[in-house]
Amino acid sequence: MKLKNSPSLVPSLFSCRCPKCRKGSLFVPFNFKRLGSLFTMNPVCQACGQTFEPEPGFYFGAMFISYAMNTALFILVWVIYSYLTSNFSIVTxxxxxxxxSILLLPIFFRLSRTIWIYIFIRFDSKAKAD
Ligand SMILES: [Zn+2]
Structure with missing residues (x-):
């Protein structure tokens, strides 16, 4: 059942929103002067106060999601390369x-962490800052 005015799951997930309120951003905005900002998370949600690191090492499990995404990427690259070339080279x-995988690293990093936190923290339509 979809509640009125509740943000949908998939757009919230792909835009890396807070899993609890789906309004606050999980990651700091990207800054071209600081490439590390691609991988920097906000400690808590600005909209509802939900902590984004529930326990130390919480995001260790996101590695498995990232692994699955990279495996899918490798299969996709392999299929496309095999389809487009006549002289297949394993080195190429x-x-x-x-x-x-280097070009998609920031996207996979953010998406795998977002999917991981969405597994453990449920949406709460009444979530707001205390
Ligand atoms: Zn929130």
Missing amino acids: LLILMGIA
């Missing part, structure tokens, strides 16, 4: 996989 394939 590995280089293409490396480039693809």
Whole structure:
């Protein structure tokens, strides 16, 4: 059942919103002068106060989600490369996989952490700052 005015799960997940209120951002805004900002999380939600690191090492499990995403990426790169080329080279394939995984690293990092926290923290339509 969809509650009125409640943000939907999928758009909230892909825009890395707080799992509890789906309004606050999980990550700090990206700044071109600080590339590390791609990987920096807000400690708590600005909208509802939910902590984004419920316990030390919480995001260790996000590694498994990232692993699955990279496996899917490698299969996709392999299929596309095999389809487009007539003289298949394993070295070229590995280089293409490396480039693809480096380019998508910030997206996979953010998405895997977001999916991981969405598994453990449920949406609360009444969530707000105390
Ligand atoms: Zn929140």
